[in-house]
Amino acid sequence: MNNDVESLLHEGMERFTKDLRAPAGLIRHAAQRRRRRLALRSIAGSVAVLAAGAVALVAVVVPGVADNPAVASASVVKRVDKALSAAEPGEIAQVTVTTRAATEPGAATKTTTAQEWSYGDQWRSVSYSSAGHLVYDEGSSTSSVYTLVSYPTRTWARQRDLGRPAGLARPSKPVVGGHPVRNLTVHPGPGILGPRGCEPTSGAVRLLLQPGLPGLGFSASAPPKTAAKALRTAISCVIFAVAGRDRVDGNEAIELKSRPGSLITETIWVTPGTDLPIRVVVRSAAGEPAFRVTADIAWLPPTTQNLAKLTVTIPAGFRRVSLAEAIGLTVLHLQGPLPKRRPLPKRICLPADAGTTCQH
Amino acid sequence: MAADRSAAELEHFLAERADHLLRTAVLLTGSKEAGEDLLQTAVERLLRRWRRFDGDPEGYLRRTLYNLATDGYRRAGRWRQKERLLRTGLRPTQDATDDVDLRDALVRLLLQLPVRQRAVLVLRYWEQLTDAETATVLGCAEGTVKSAGSRGLARMRELADDWSDTAAMCGQWGNGS
Numbered sequence: 001m002n003n004d005v006e007s008l009l010h011e012g013m014e015r016f017t018k019d020l021r022a023p024a025g026l027i028r029h030a031a032q033r034r035r036r037r038l039a040l041r042s043i044a045g046s047v048a049v050l051a052a053g054a055v056a057l058v059a060v061v062v063p064g065v066a067d068n069p070a071v072a073s074a075s076v077v078k079r080v081d082k083a084l085s086a087a088e089p090g091e092i093a094q095v096t097v098t099t100r101a102a103t104e105p106g107a108a109t110k111t112t113t114a115q116e117w118s119y120g121d122q123w124r125s126v127s128y129s130s131a132g133h134l135v136y137d138e139g140s141s142t143s144s145v146y147t148l149v150s151y152p153t154r155t156w157a158r159q160r161d162l163g164r165p166a167g168l169a170r171p172s173k174p175v176v177g178g179h180p181v182r183n184l185t186v187h188p189g190p191g192i193l194g195p196r197g198c199e200p201t202s203g204a205v206r207l208l209l210q211p212g213l214p215g216l217g218f219s220a221s222a223p224p225k226t227a228a229k230a231l232r233t234a235i236s237c238v239i240f241a242v243a244g245r246d247r248v249d250g251n252e253a254i255e256l257k258s259r260p261g262s263l264i265t266e267t268i269w270v271t272p273g274t275d276l277p278i279r280v281v282v283r284s285a286a287g288e289p290a291f292r293v294t295a296d297i298a299w300l301p302p303t304t305q306n307l308a309k310l311t312v313t314i315p316a317g318f319r320r321v322s323l324a325e326a327i328g329l330t331v332l333h334l335q336g337p338l339p340k341r342r343p344l345p346k347r348i349c350l351p352a353d354a355g356t357t358c359q360h
Numbered sequence: 361m362a363a364d365r366s367a368a369e370l371e372h373f374l375a376e377r378a379d380h381l382l383r384t385a386v387l388l389t390g391s392k393e394a395g396e397d398l399l400q401t402a403v404e405r406l407l408r409r410w411r412r413f414d415g416d417p418e419g420y421l422r423r424t425l426y427n428l429a430t431d432g433y434r435r436a437g438r439w440r441q442k443e444r445l446l447r448t449g450l451r452p453t454q455d456a457t458d459d460v461d462l463r464d465a466l467v468r469l470l471l472q473l474p475v476r477q478r479a480v481l482v483l484r485y486w487e488q489l490t491d492a493e494t495a496t497v498l499g500c501a502e503g504t505v506k507s508a509g510s511r512g513l514a515r516m517r518e519l520a521d522d523w524s525d526t527a528a529m530c531g532q533w534g535n536g537s
Binding site for chain 1: 367
């Protein structure tokens with residue numbers, strides 16, 4: 001019987017498996033699985049490091065992620081989106097924007113800075129010249145009252161129900177005296193139609209960027225563009241991949257990079273503990289007019305002291321003018337000396353969709 | 361020194377031997393899906409070191425299959441496998457295909473054995489390896505192989521004996537009715 005059982009077992013095994021054929025593409029599937037496993041391991045590693053509160057930082061490129069960034073980014077981006085969503089109503093986003101830009105390839109770059117705050121319906125932006133002087137201070141209160149203070153011209157203006165900057169993306173060039181104003185700051189170049197119905201912009205991160213000119217792109221119907229909202233749009237419109245870990249101002253951060261090959265590169269650093277972005281860098285590709293915009297973001301609790309940062313202050317001795325005049329004068333100042341053959345404008349017009357009318 | 365091995369070489373090898381290795385994997389895991397998964401994992405491991413691989417790929421894959429299986433590979437799927445086997449049952453039938461059904465029952469019993477016993481029986485009676493060769497593949501002592509194999513076979517014999525008794529009983533009932 002012993003031999004019978006052994007031979008019957010062998011025959012049974014033969015029968016049990018006789019029709020089996022190995023699936024095609026074993027190697028291809030094995031390679032795919034390996035990439036997936038490595039990507040998942042990198043995410044698991046990140047989570048483990050976060051849990052341990054590790055502070056040591058080595059700028060390590062996560063292995064395998066470059067092969068399959070979607071897997072890695074999906075999890076991290078989801079967490080960032082969730083964190084931004086949670087931060088939206090409760091925290092004040094304070095953004096320090098540093099812009100290094102050239103107006104054309106090969107031209108010298110100019111650095112300007114701006115400080116921005118956004119909290120619910122309120123926002124404020126203070127712009128400085130490359131020499132560090134205050135240029136203008138603008139913002140909107142909870143009651144949709146827009147205020148602009150122009151420091152070079154020592155004027156200020158206020159207007160109710162002006163609406164919100166429509167994403168701070170310039171819809172068209174402003175016109176002064178029939179002449180288009182040349183770009184003063186970032187101009188990322190031709191746009192790319194974003195995924196999932198995103199705006200045809202070079203990257204949604206530039207929603208964060210200073211328009212370089214006050215009062216542009218206003219639209220009464222535009223929803224508030226807080227930093228958190230703009231960042232949520234950015235991470236949903238741009239495909240990011242986890243590039244590794246880095247330190248931002250001494251703090252550990254996860255680096256998310258946009259896919260290479262586009263006209264601009266976008267990088268976001270998020271804090272591991274909170275998943276909130278703390279730095280965004282947008283830079284041009286080679287061959288384009290050089291620019292690099294760095295937005296350092298701090299998330300502040302809505303204390304009385306911090307809420308005060310959202311209020312535009314009007315310095316004593318400044319003259320009140322109409323909004324169009326304030327904007328026009330500021331634009332002219334930012335333009336610098338006009339070419340001799342160009343006459344000074346007798347009238348100032350803003351873009352049709354700017355929500356303002358042409359003043360004669 | 362190992363030379364760089366091409367992917368085409370691995371493809372050629374798998375085209376010849378993957379079917380047999382899949383059958384082994386299915387016997388170790390109990391289902392086609394789990395067997396394919398196990399083989400895929402083994403191939404993945406081989407692929408990782410293939411360019412500098414210096415040795416017998418079939419031996420490596422076989423060892424990997426057995427090691428993965430005995431190391432508790434796909435523990436989570438084990439209960440599903442048992443559940444399926446329990447649902448199927450091991451009831452002997454009364455018709456002339458008793459021998460065939462006994463073979464099936466033996467395989468089903470095999471799949472319920474502890475994984476190490478199962479691995480020993482598959483190596484011994486499917487791969488037709490000796491005790492010493494089986495011990496080498498599993499990385500254990502030959503005595504361990506012998507004891508695990510004999511315990512597994514003892515279960516098989518019990519089943520076969522019960523099967524014979526039941527079949528005889530059924531035959532009597534069938535004759536008397």
